[in-house]
Amino acid sequence: MSGAARQVVARVLAGRGAQARESATVYAPANIALVKYWGKRDEALNLPVTGSLSISLGPLGSHVTLGRGAGATDDAMWLNGEALPAESSFARRASAYLDLFRPAADFRFELRARNTVPTAAGFASSASGFAALAKAVDALFGWGLTERELSILARLGSGSAARSLADGFVEWHAGVAADGMDSFAERLAVTWPELRVGALVVSAAEKAVGSRAGMRQTVETCEFYREWPARVARDLADLKGALAKKDFAALGAVAEGNALAMHALMAATRPPLVYALPETVAAMRSIWAARGAGMALWFTMDAGPNVKLLFEAKDEADVRALFPGVQVVAPFAGEDKL
Numbered sequence: 001m002s003g004a005a006r007q008v009v010a011r012v013l014a015g016r017g018a019q020a021r022e023s024a025t026v027y028a029p030a031n032i033a034l035v036k037y038w039g040k041r042d043e044a045l046n047l048p049v050t051g052s053l054s055i056s057l058g059p060l061g062s063h064v065t066l067g068r069g070a071g072a073t074d075d076a077m078w079l080n081g082e083a084l085p086a087e088s089s090f091a092r093r094a095s096a097y098l099d100l101f102r103p104a105a106d107f108r109f110e111l112r113a114r115n116t117v118p119t120a121a122g123f124a125s126s127a128s129g130f131a132a133l134a135k136a137v138d139a140l141f142g143w144g145l146t147e148r149e150l151s152i153l154a155r156l157g158s159g160s161a162a163r164s165l166a167d168g169f170v171e172w173h174a175g176v177a178a179d180g181m182d183s184f185a186e187r188l189a190v191t192w193p194e195l196r197v198g199a200l201v202v203s204a205a206e207k208a209v210g211s212r213a214g215m216r217q218t219v220e221t222c223e224f225y226r227e228w229p230a231r232v233a234r235d236l237a238d239l240k241g242a243l244a245k246k247d248f249a250a251l252g253a254v255a256e257g258n259a260l261a262m263h264a265l266m267a268a269t270r271p272p273l274v275y276a277l278p279e280t281v282a283a284m285r286s287i288w289a290a291r292g293a294g295m296a297l298w299f300t301m302d303a304g305p306n307v308k309l310l311f312e313a314k315d316e317a318d319v320r321a322l323f324p325g326v327q328v329v330a331p332f333a334g335e336d337k338l
Contacts, residue, residue: 252297
């Protein structure tokens with residue numbers, strides 16, 4: 001992690017000690033952005049060019065137990081019950097993040113993580129993972145950080161992790177400060193008990209091009225990128241209007257249009273970034289056909305081939321009939337509908 005990231009941590013933790021408990025267990029939900037950010041103004045601090053707005057996915061997320069490890073040289077890491085070598089991608093990223101909070105050079109962490117979303121497949125497993133890590137470090141050392149402070153720390157691990165500290169609708173403010181202290185996420189005072197999100201897994205394989213590298217390519221090579229910030233600003237305003245009015249058709253239209261616009265940017269990147277698979281396009285066409293026949297069904301997609309369906313409880317049976325095996329989440333019900 002960069003020196004700038006360490007300075008942010010020092011500011012957030014100023015005046016707080018580092019006496020570790022034996023262990024701490026926490027959970028953070030995955031989230032899907034209904035209005036996306038794509039592109040960073042500062043990669044070291046994960047500061048976005050634009051704001052974004054997401055819905056958290058309740059029981060789909062990351063469970064983390066963090067404690068003091070017994071190893072002499074490396075942190076001990078487990079992911080989904082499997083011990084990981086120190087050189088694995090997950091272990092390297094997690095240890096680099098934990099370095100920001102390591103109270104002494106010889107302090108070793110033991111981390112056990114379990115994801116209930118496919119890892120690195122476009123379902124924000126890294127977001128929920130780093131949000132859970134931030135919460136776990138806070139709980140382990142007993143700092144009592146605020147949600148805003150936690151979102152700033154989580155963002156240092158993965159940008160969209162800033163949005164995975166809270167349930168419900170969450171807005172991540174892009175901020176303008178160079179140090180990123182005004183770039184944080186906060187939950188919105190909006191509930192929508194009828195809302196359903198369907199997770200349609202097309203592929204659980206890791207992406208050939210990760211989001212960080214993909215964003216950089218788009219910012220550097222896509223000639224249409226200069227139009228993106230204005231598009232996001234309009235979409236954020238329209239989505240907030242839809243939330244205020246509980247206008248589901250408007251919510252779906254904004255989310256789907258924003259996702260398609262982001263993927264258009266990716267396709268116009270050099271070399272092109274195309275995350276969709278044939279099965280992805282087939283699902284999109286099925287959604288459009290169903291909507292043409294009168295079903296209130298929309299979708300969104302992040303940087304991956306998987307499709308997230310947006311609908312209301314009254315249409316759940318029809319959605320399940322159209323997409324057998326879809327995993328349905330009720331974000332405001334406190335439990336998933338499997």
